[in-house]
Amino acid sequence: MKKQIVYLALAAVVRVASAGPDQERVQALEETVAALRQDVVALQDQSRQKRTGIHNPDISAAVDAIASYSDAAGTLNFTARDVELMVQANADPFAKAYVVFNAESELEPTETSNPFGEASLGMEEAAIQTTALPYGLAVKAGAYFADFTRLGRVHSHDLPFTDRPVSLEQVLGGEDKARGVELTWLPPLDHYVRFTAGVVDDIGAETAVNGTLATADGEEVDAFAAEEKRALDAAMLYGRLATMLDLGPGAVLHLGADAAQGGNAGTRTLASTDFKLEWKPVAGGNRLFELAAEWLTSKADGTLAEAAVIEGGPRDASAEVSGGYVYAQYRMTPIWQPGVRFDLTEPEWFEAGEAGLVKVDDSRQTVSAYLNAHLSEFNRLRAQVNVVSGDSEIANGQDTDTQVFLQWTVMLGAHKHDFIP
Amino acid sequence: MTNPVFGICVGVLLSLGAQAGPLRVVTATRDLADFVQQVGGEHVSVQSLVSGLDDTHNVLMKPSMVTMLARADLFIEMGLDMEHGYAPGLLAESRNHAIQPGAPGFLDASRGIPVLGVPGSLDRGEGDVHAQGNPHWNLDPERAKIAVRNIAAKLAELDSADAAAFAANAERYIAELDARIREWRARLDGKDIRFVSYHAHFAYFAQCFALKEVGTIQPKAGIEPGPRAMAELMARMSREGANLVVRESFFSDRYPKVVAQRTGARLVAVPIQVGGMPGADTYIAMIDMLVTAFAGDQ
Numbered sequence: 001m002k003k004q005i006v007y008l009a010l011a012a013v014v015r016v017a018s019a020g021p022d023q024e025r026v027q028a029l030e031e032t033v034a035a036l037r038q039d040v041v042a043l044q045d046q047s048r049q050k051r052t053g054i055h056n057p058d059i060s061a062a063v064d065a066i067a068s069y070s071d072a073a074g075t076l077n078f079t080a081r082d083v084e085l086m087v088q089a090n091a092d093p094f095a096k097a098y099v100v101f102n103a104e105s106e107l108e109p110t111e112t113s114n115p116f117g118e119a120s121l122g123m124e125e126a127a128i129q130t131t132a133l134p135y136g137l138a139v140k141a142g143a144y145f146a147d148f149t150r151l152g153r154v155h156s157h158d159l160p161f162t163d164r165p166v167s168l169e170q171v172l173g174g175e176d177k178a179r180g181v182e183l184t185w186l187p188p189l190d191h192y193v194r195f196t197a198g199v200v201d202d203i204g205a206e207t208a209v210n211g212t213l214a215t216a217d218g219e220e221v222d223a224f225a226a227e228e229k230r231a232l233d234a235a236m237l238y239g240r241l242a243t244m245l246d247l248g249p250g251a252v253l254h255l256g257a258d259a260a261q262g263g264n265a266g267t268r269t270l271a272s273t274d275f276k277l278e279w280k281p282v283a284g285g286n287r288l289f290e291l292a293a294e295w296l297t298s299k300a301d302g303t304l305a306e307a308a309v310i311e312g313g314p315r316d317a318s319a320e321v322s323g324g325y326v327y328a329q330y331r332m333t334p335i336w337q338p339g340v341r342f343d344l345t346e347p348e349w350f351e352a353g354e355a356g357l358v359k360v361d362d363s364r365q366t367v368s369a370y371l372n373a374h375l376s377e378f379n380r381l382r383a384q385v386n387v388v389s390g391d392s393e394i395a396n397g398q399d400t401d402t403q404v405f406l407q408w409t410v411m412l413g414a415h416k417h418d419f420i421p
Numbered sequence: 422m423t424n425p426v427f428g429i430c431v432g433v434l435l436s437l438g439a440q441a442g443p444l445r446v447v448t449a450t451r452d453l454a455d456f457v458q459q460v461g462g463e464h465v466s467v468q469s470l471v472s473g474l475d476d477t478h479n480v481l482m483k484p485s486m487v488t489m490l491a492r493a494d495l496f497i498e499m500g501l502d503m504e505h506g507y508a509p510g511l512l513a514e515s516r517n518h519a520i521q522p523g524a525p526g527f528l529d530a531s532r533g534i535p536v537l538g539v540p541g542s543l544d545r546g547e548g549d550v551h552a553q554g555n556p557h558w559n560l561d562p563e564r565a566k567i568a569v570r571n572i573a574a575k576l577a578e579l580d581s582a583d584a585a586a587f588a589a590n591a592e593r594y595i596a597e598l599d600a601r602i603r604e605w606r607a608r609l610d611g612k613d614i615r616f617v618s619y620h621a622h623f624a625y626f627a628q629c630f631a632l633k634e635v636g637t638i639q640p641k642a643g644i645e646p647g648p649r650a651m652a653e654l655m656a657r658m659s660r661e662g663a664n665l666v667v668r669e670s671f672f673s674d675r676y677p678k679v680v681a682q683r684t685g686a687r688l689v690a691v692p693i694q695v696g697g698m699p700g701a702d703t704y705i706a707m708i709d710m711l712v713t714a715f716a717g718d719q
Binding site for chain 2: 132133186243246249250377418
């Protein structure tokens with residue numbers, strides 16, 4: 001097509017060059033140029049339409065390679081932690097859907113990984129979302145990361161640091177994995193507020209997060225028995241209220257509060273509150289300062305599982321654990337971004353009838369420093385050091401550990417920037 | 422029977438969302454907001470998502486942007502993926518179906534604009550390429566005239582009663598632009614300006630004013646330069662007689678200063694959007710500032 005246009009142009013030039021007076025030739029040339037410009041524009045418009053893959057979903061992938069070393073355990077591990085494939089597209093004018101496949105290996109610096117082990121491929125998320133509901137409403141259903149807490153809904157490779165904070169692991173169960181249905185509502189106010197409510201089978205990558213008991217022979221068992229059938233009242237209900245405040249031309253404050261109750265293995269009651277401050281210097285290019293914190297608490301009540309019942313002991317019990325983190329990071333140049341983090345998990349307390357209050361798990365504190373090198377928007381190197389301390393053994397009889405991580409994360413394919421309150 | 426309390430609540434919420442008056446227009450950039458104001462006059466109220474001070478590739482998404490979009494009748498973007506870092510996320514969160522891509526209240530202002538720099542292949546080995554071509558057409562006032570006409574047509578579509586006013590305002594503004602383009606070309610004529618910039622922002626500006634773009638400090642889009650890339654750029658500048666280093670106002674002057682000092686080229690800082698620097702308060706003022714900086718008239 002381009003060749004045809006060039007031939008047409010040459011022919012037109014030859015034709016007008018052999019014509020009469022200068023004025024006519026100039027006019028003819030102007031008409032030809034105008035016609036050619038229209039052709040070029042039409043071609044470009046057609047080209048643009050062809051490039052939007054309306055029948056093919058967007059596909060993206062993340063590869064997250066990590067080397068970890070634990071001083072206490074003396075272990076060096078190489079992990080492809082989070083190999084993720086995401087497919088998403090609009091289904092029709094009313095809904096879109098996405099699926100996330102994940103071949104995930106656990107990041108456990110104090111354990112020796114199996115060099116011949118294979119990550120298991122699984123479906124991390126598969127959800128349908130409405131796109132055309134009125135009154136600021138949207139519904140999501142399927143398996144998804146619930147809109148619950150600040151970092152629980154973030155995929156591992158997108159975390160600001162290499163490892164997920166221990167507090168999130170212990171209190172929430174890691175990521176906000178859930179299966180169910182979620183409704184969000186944006187009321188028509190001048191001030192930005194978002195309400196979320198959902199009903200799911202449970203929240204968390206680990207279904208029985210708190211209430212792990214050590215029996216007399218040292219074996220760890222789940223304190224609360226999972227019911228064989230899920231009763232209607234065992235579904236977990238959750239909600240989140242999120243708002244954001246403009247604090248001047250380059251600063252935004254995010255605030256959030258969450259609550260959840262339900263569960264099939266004891267009744268879990270979760271609550272959390274969080275904030276995040278973003279400050280971008282005016283005319284500062286890539287520069288961005290972030291300060292964020294979150295505090296979570298979880299309580300589980302229920303009937304003890306058979307394995308957890310001590311002969312003659314109580315049948316009902318409750319377990320409670322709290323924890324949180326705070327981090328700050330600064331993107332000082334397009335490439336460099338240092339950060340620090342403090343993470344605290346309080347001891348888990350277990351109350352079992354007349355047996356009284358018993359501490360069943362140790363507290364854990366982690367102080368971290370990390371440095372990101374953003375080679376491009378899709379290619380990031382990270383070095384992180386954790387200094388971990390606790391009430392009990394972390395590895396090899398030591399209650400402190402220094403852990404070092406080197407992480408290389410690459411994103412492939414389509415990407416988008418969601419608005420996350 | 423309907424619960425009266427429920428009915429009142431629904432009524433209050435609906436009334437919060439409803440507002441009579443001029444057409445509510447939200448634009449991605451202040452350049453577009455200026456065009457809308459010139460064309461729409463008193464018949465529109467217009468707000469821009471970004472201030473002009475920020476790199477449009479790195480915009481901090483703010484809650485006020487969502488509420489702004491939630492009530493808009495029309496959203497106008499530069500197009501060509503210029504706003505891919507913030508507009509799609511904000512539009513989705515606004516849940517305003519009237520202004521989503523494809524809806525009547527959405528306008529890609531770049532429609533019909535001849536595009537430069539359309540990549541032959543879409544491979545991120547070439548950097549963070551814009552799949553549809555270079556999106557910085559706003560720095561070419563000739564192409565801006567096409568966007569102004571696009572805006573006039575869209576405003577007329579949404580507010581047919583004032584269509585004649587929109588068309589007349591657009592033609593008046595385009596005539597003003599034509600007069601200024603003649604003046605700007607006269608100021609740059611014969612200057613033999615050969616320049617490098619930080620990012621490929623000035624391809625359209627160079628074409629409009631017959632300037633020579635020698636290269637960019639970023640060796641590929643979105644990639645910071647290493648020592649080898651810097652050395653290659655300076656060698657090319659020497660070979661091709663580059664005499665100007667242009668730093669976009671939001672980029673660090675670290676690399677531009679080095680390049681200018683080692684090559685002897687003149688270094689200037691310029692806006693690439695309306696609002697990008699003090700004094701660049703309108704589109705014409707912004708282009709005038711650019712012409713002054715390139716011509717060395719300061």
